Amino acid sequence: MDNRNFIVSMVYAKCNHVERRELWRVLQLDAVQDAPWLCLGDFNTIRGEEEHCGGRPRLRAAIDEFNEFIDNYGFIEMKTVGSKFSWCNGQRGLAWSWSKLDRCLMNVVAANVFPNACCKYMARSTSDHTPLSFVFKNLGTRYGPSxxxxxxxxxxxxNFLNVVKENWSASVDTMGLSLETQLQVGFSDLLGAKEDLEMWMQREETRLSQHVKLRWMEKGEASAKFFKTFGSLKKPIVQEMRCPDGMCLDSPEAIHSGAVDYFNLFLKAQVRRELPDLSYLVQNSILEEENDNLLQLPSIQEVKEAMFSIPVDSSPGPDGFGSGFYRACWDIVEDDVVAAVRDFFIGNSMPRFYSASYIALIPKMQKPTGFDKFRPISLCSVVYKVFSKILVRRLSPILN
Incomplete structure (x- = not known):
C-alpha cells in the first residue's frame, strides 16, 4: 500500500483462557515495532462487560489478561462501525449470547500510516461471526484551521515567564474588558508564531521517535507521537446521521451542514410572549445588606481564588487559553484580570468575545444515529468562568 510494506497477523485464539495466555506471550515476543503491523481476527475474548450481552458472564481474569496484553505492547484498536457485536452463539432463550470477539489491533507505526483506518462489521450470514471489512481511506473532512x-x-x-512578561507589558492604552478587543487586532501575528510552533513540535516528535526506537515501552510516557496517535484514534467517526424528516446524511459535508441547521433551530431564542405578573407571589429573601455584598467589587484575593479553582486540564474556550496559563503567570496578568472582572461588576458592556463559546457535541450513546442523540455543551473562556464562579460563590450562602 503506497509502495510500503506492512505486516498482517491473522489471529484465531483458543477458547480456553490459559491457552490464550500463551498466544499473548508469543505475539509479544514476535512484536513488530519498525513497520506497520495489523493484528486482527477472532481473539475469543472481550475487553469489558459492555462488549457482551446475554449468556454466562465472562471470566474476569481472562478479560484482564487480554487488556494487559494490549496495554503492555501499546496496541491501538482500529475504529469500528456497524454492529456492536461480532459473534452470536445461535442459541435461544436465556442461553442466547452476543459478544465482540473479533477486532483489529494496530501498532503505533500502523496507526500513523493509516490514521483514518476503519473496521466495519458487516451482516452475519452462515457463520456465527460477522465478516470484517477494512477501509483505509480518509473517512472525514476537517473544516477550517485547527x-x-x-x-x-x-x-x-x-524562558516562559520572560516571554509572557515581555509581550504582556507591550504598550497598550487601556485595561479591563476593552483590552481584549484591542489585542485581537494583532491576531494575525499570532498565526505566524503558531506555524513556527507547529514546526518545532514536529521536530520534537522526530527527536522522540529517534530516541525511543525499539525501547518505546520503557519510554512510553515520553512518546508524544504515541499519545497523539492514540488520541486521534479515540475520536468518534460519524458515518451517517438521520434528520427528523427521515432524510439520511452520509457525507461529511452533509452531516456538518445538518448539525449546524439542527442546533441553530434547537438553541435559537423562542418567540417572546406576554407573561402574567407573578411578582406579588415572590417574597423578599435577600436583605439589603446582602444585596450590597453581591454588588461590591471583587477583591484581588476573591478573583485569584476563583481563577485557581478552575482545573488546569479544563477544556479552554475559543481563545485556547486554559486556567493553567493564568495560574502560571498570575504575577504578570493579575492586574489586567482583576480590572476585567471589576469592569464586569461595575456594569460595563462586555465584549462579545467573552460571552462567545465553542459548542461541543457529546454523544448520549455509543453510536448515535440522529442529532437528538447528542448533548451540546459550551466551552467558555476562562475569564467568563471567573465571572460566573464569583457570582455563584456569593449567592450560595444566602440562597437555600
Whole structure:
C-alpha cells in the first residue's frame, strides 16, 4: 500500500483462557515495532462487560489478561462501525449470547500510516461471526484551521515567564474588558508564531521517535507521537446521521451542514410572549445588606481564588487559553484580570468575545444515529468562568 510494506497477523485464539495466555506471550515476543503491523481476527475474548450481552458472564481474569496484553505492547484498536457485536452463539432463550470477539489491533507505526483506518462489521450470514471489512481511506473532512490551545508543558520552559512578561507589558492604552478587543487586532501575528510552533513540535516528535526506537515501552510516557496517535484514534467517526424528516446524511459535508441547521433551530431564542405578573407571589429573601455584598467589587484575593479553582486540564474556550496559563503567570496578568472582572461588576458592556463559546457535541450513546442523540455543551473562556464562579460563590450562602 503506497509502495510500503506492512505486516498482517491473522489471529484465531483458543477458547480456553490459559491457552490464550500463551498466544499473548508469543505475539509479544514476535512484536513488530519498525513497520506497520495489523493484528486482527477472532481473539475469543472481550475487553469489558459492555462488549457482551446475554449468556454466562465472562471470566474476569481472562478479560484482564487480554487488556494487559494490549496495554503492555501499546496496541491501538482500529475504529469500528456497524454492529456492536461480532459473534452470536445461535442459541435461544436465556442461553442466547452476543459478544465482540473479533477486532483489529494496530501498532503505533500502523496507526500513523493509516490514521483514518476503519473496521466495519458487516451482516452475519452462515457463520456465527460477522465478516470484517477494512477501509483505509480518509473517512472525514476537517473544516477550517485547527484552533489554538495553550499547552501546559510550555510553563516548564526556562524562558516562559520572560516571554509572557515581555509581550504582556507591550504598550497598550487601556485595561479591563476593552483590552481584549484591542489585542485581537494583532491576531494575525499570532498565526505566524503558531506555524513556527507547529514546526518545532514536529521536530520534537522526530527527536522522540529517534530516541525511543525499539525501547518505546520503557519510554512510553515520553512518546508524544504515541499519545497523539492514540488520541486521534479515540475520536468518534460519524458515518451517517438521520434528520427528523427521515432524510439520511452520509457525507461529511452533509452531516456538518445538518448539525449546524439542527442546533441553530434547537438553541435559537423562542418567540417572546406576554407573561402574567407573578411578582406579588415572590417574597423578599435577600436583605439589603446582602444585596450590597453581591454588588461590591471583587477583591484581588476573591478573583485569584476563583481563577485557581478552575482545573488546569479544563477544556479552554475559543481563545485556547486554559486556567493553567493564568495560574502560571498570575504575577504578570493579575492586574489586567482583576480590572476585567471589576469592569464586569461595575456594569460595563462586555465584549462579545467573552460571552462567545465553542459548542461541543457529546454523544448520549455509543453510536448515535440522529442529532437528538447528542448533548451540546459550551466551552467558555476562562475569564467568563471567573465571572460566573464569583457570582455563584456569593449567592450560595444566602440562597437555600
Amino acid at each position: 484552533s489554538f490551545k495553550f499547552q501546559q508543558m510550555w510553563v516548564s520552559h526556562s
